[in-house]
Amino acid sequence: EPEVTQTPSHQVTQMGQEVILRCVPISNHLYFYWYRQILGQKVEFLVSFYNNEISEKSEIFDDQFSVERPDGSNFTLKIRSTKLEDSAMYFCASSTQHPTSGNTDTQYFGPGTRLTVL
Amino acid sequence: GENVEQHPSTLSVQEGDSAVIKCTYSDSASNYFPWYKQELGKRPQLIIDIRSNVGEKKDQRIAVTLNKTAKHFSLHITETQPEDSAVYFCAAGTYYGQNFVFGPGTRLSVLP
Numbered sequence: 582e583p584e585v586t587q588t589p590s591h592q593v594t595q596m597g598q599e600v601i602l603r604c605v606p607i608s609n610h611l612y613f614y615w616y617r618q619i620l621g622q623k624v625e626f627l628v629s630f631y632n633n634e635i636s637e638k639s640e641i642f643d644d645q646f647s648v649e650r651p652d653g654s655n656f657t658l659k660i661r662s663t664k665l666e667d668s669a670m671y672f673c674a675s676s677t678q679h680p681t682s683g684n685t686d687t688q689y690f691g692p693g694t695r696l697t698v699l
Numbered sequence: 700g701e702n703v704e705q706h707p708s709t710l711s712v713q714e715g716d717s718a719v720i721k722c723t724y725s726d727s728a729s730n731y732f733p734w735y736k737q738e739l740g741k742r743p744q745l746i747i748d749i750r751s752n753v754g755e756k757k758d759q760r761i762a763v764t765l766n767k768t769a770k771h772f773s774l775h776i777t778e779t780q781p782e783d784s785a786v787y788f789c790a791a792g793t794y795y796g797q798n799f800v801f802g803p804g805t806r807l808s809v810l811p
Contacts, residue, residue: 689745
């Protein structure tokens with residue numbers, strides 16, 4: 582069964598450094614998402630991406646964050662200048678939908694990247 | 700925006716008993732309600748979902764009910780097993796795969 586994959590599994594960085602988290606969504610999926618989960622807390626939506634542009638973003642997704650689909654398979658989240666409070670598990674997810682039926686919007690999550698900012 | 704509340708925050712049941720987790724949401728535009736199970740250190744995995752045109756959905760030992768008027772939905776697990784132990788998150792969103800708002804989670808412990 583196809584799965585969303587993410588690399589690296591764990592990223593340690595110094596405060597103020599840039600990080601890029603990588604995701605490979607399921608190949609026939611059209612929508613891509615980033616979520617984060619601070620340790621012991623709930624999953625929080627960051628951004629959704631469709632047709633090579635951001636569809637929706639949350640208040641968390643400020644100017645320090647950006648997303649890109651640099652090629653046909655990868656979907657990346659960049660944090661320009663990391664802060665201590667950016668330490669969290671970052672999950673990528675993808676879904677496919679059929680606009681005419683509105684039938685399939687199940688989001689499948691990747692295994693996550695644990696980001697630790699020192 | 701949408702706000703999702705979830706109760707209880709922790710739940711312990713004896714193996715074989717039933718477990719019920721309840722969620723409420725605030726945005727009447729939400730029409731898709733997935734439930735995710737997250738085992739320690741692992742990704743959230745979808746276990747069941749329900750859409751607003753359905754009041755109840757069942758998949759083996761798991762069922763979900765939705766009351767759109769009252770804006771609440773519940774997860775029911777029957778004949779619980781130790782491997783059901785995990786954190787369960789409800790979420791609310793719209794059909795077109797956009798911004799899901801997650802509840803704070805319920806830690807379910809099934810005691811042998």
